[in-house]
Amino acid sequence: MATHDQLTEWAGLGHVARARRDVVAGWRIPDFMKVQLVEVGIPVAPRLIERVVIQSEADPGLLTSRGPLYRLTELADPDEPADRSSFGVAPETGAVYFVMPDGEAWFANSSVDVWLDVLHRYGSRVTASELLSEPDGPEEYLSEEHEEQAFAELNRLAEELKEVDPASFKGYEGFLWPGLLDRWLTDSQWVCQLVSVTGCEGFRGVRSRAPVRWSRRFDRRVSGPIGRSDDAERGQ
Numbered sequence: 001m002a003t004h005d006q007l008t009e010w011a012g013l014g015h016v017a018r019a020r021r022d023v024v025a026g027w028r029i030p031d032f033m034k035v036q037l038v039e040v041g042i043p044v045a046p047r048l049i050e051r052v053v054i055q056s057e058a059d060p061g062l063l064t065s066r067g068p069l070y071r072l073t074e075l076a077d078p079d080e081p082a083d084r085s086s087f088g089v090a091p092e093t094g095a096v097y098f099v100m101p102d103g104e105a106w107f108a109n110s111s112v113d114v115w116l117d118v119l120h121r122y123g124s125r126v127t128a129s130e131l132l133s134e135p136d137g138p139e140e141y142l143s144e145e146h147e148e149q150a151f152a153e154l155n156r157l158a159e160e161l162k163e164v165d166p167a168s169f170k171g172y173e174g175f176l177w178p179g180l181l182d183r184w185l186t187d188s189q190w191v192c193q194l195v196s197v198t199g200c201e202g203f204r205g206v207r208s209r210a211p212v213r214w215s216r217r218f219d220r221r222v223s224g225p226i227g228r229s230d231d232a233e234r235g236q
Contacts, residue, residue, distance in 0.1 A: 001036075001040075001113055001116070001117050002040060002116050002117045002119070002120035003040060004016060004018070004039065004040050004041050006120055006124075007040065007041065007043040007116075007119075007120055007123070008043075009124070010043075010120075010123050010124040010127045010128070011043035011044050011045070011123060011127075012044075015043060015044040016041040016042065016043045016044075017041050017042055017052035017054070018037070018038055018039065018040070018041035018042075019034075019037035019038050019041070019042075019054045020038070020054075021034075021038050023054060023055075023056050024037055024038065024054070026058035027058065027070055027089075027091070028060075028091040028092055029070070029089055029090075029091065029092070029093075029094040029112070030094050030111075032113070033089070033094045033111060033112035033113060036112050036113045036116060037054070037072075037112060040116055042054070042072060042073060042116070042119075043119060043120075043123055045119055045122065045123045045126075046123065046126050046127065047075075047180075048073075048075060048087075048098070048119075048122075048180075049073045049074075049075060049087065049119075050073075050074060050075045050076055051073065051074045051075075052072065052073055053071055053072070053073055053074045053086070054070075054071070054072055055070055055071040055072075060088070060090075060091055062086055062088040062099060063103055064088065064097065064099045064103050064104070064105040065103055065104050065105050066090065066097055066105040067090070068091070069088030069089060069090055069091075069097060069099065069105070070088055070089045070090075070091070071086050071087075071088050072086065072087045072088055072089060072096075073086055073087040074086050077101065080101075083101035084101060085098065085099060085100055085101055086098075086099045087099070087108065087115075088105070089112055093111075094111045094112050095107065095108075095109070095110055095111065096108045096109045096110075096111070096112060096115040097176075098176045106174055106175060106176045106179070107167075107168065107171075107174060107175050107176060108168065108176040108177065109165050109167075109168050110165055110167045110168070114164060114165045117164055117165075118161050118164050118165055118168070118177070121157070121160050121161060121164065122157065122161065125153070125156075125157050125160075126157075129153055131146055131149055131150040131153060132150065132153055132154075132157075154181050157181065158177075158178075158181050161177055161181075
C-alpha cells in the first residue's frame with residue numbers, strides 16, 4: 001500500500017493532505033480506511049484532483065446517482081469553474097467513486113486503501129513521463145514515434161492499475177479508469193484502444209495514423225462522460 005512519503009515524492013510537499021482523525025471518526029466506513037485517510041493522506045493528482053476537500057460533516061454530503069457519498073476532493077472545469085467533479089467514498093462499503101458535475105457517479109476503486117495505491121501508481125507514472133505529463137500549451141502534437149511510445153506507456157499503466165484493483169476494470173460504461181485511459185490521447189480520428197490489456201468489451205476506439213494531440217476536451221467534464229469521446233458517440 002502507498003505511504004505518505006511515496007505520495008509526496010511525486011505530488012510534492014504540501015500537496016498531500018491528511019484527514020483529521022476527529023473529522024472521519026464518525027464516518028460510516030471501515031476503520032482501517034479511516035486510518036488510511038489520516039495517516040497516508042490524499043494527493044493532488046493530474047487531471048483528477050485539484051484540491052483535497054474532506055467534508056467535515058458526519059453524514060455523507062455529496063449527492064450522486066449512487067446515493068450520498070463522503071466528499072474527498074474537487075476538480076474545477078477549466079472553462080466552467082462553477083462545475084466541479086469530485087471523488088467520494090460510499091458509506092458502509094468504502095468504495096470510491098468519481099462524481100461528475102451533474103452527480104453521475106463512476107466507479108473508481110473497491111476501497112479507500114486501494115484507491116490511494118492506484119492514485120500513487122497513476123500519479124508517479126504520469127508525472128515522470130514526458131509524454132503523459134501536462135503539455136506546455138493548449139495543444140501538443142506528437143510524432144508517430146512518440147504516439148507509439150505514449151500508447152505503450154498507457155498500456156503499461158492500464159496493466160498496473162488492473163493488477164492492483166481488477167474490479168475497477170470489469171466494465172467500461174460507468175467505470176473511471178478504463179474510460180480515463182481510453183480517452184487520454186484523442187483527436188477526431190484517434191482513440192486509444194486498450195481492449196487487449198483491460199479486457200473491457202466497451203472499448204470502441206480504432207487507431208489511425210493521424211497526429212495525436214493533447215485534447216482539452218478530456219478535461220471538460222461537462223462535455224460528456226469521461227469514457228466516451230465526442231467522436232465515438234457520433235460513430236467515429
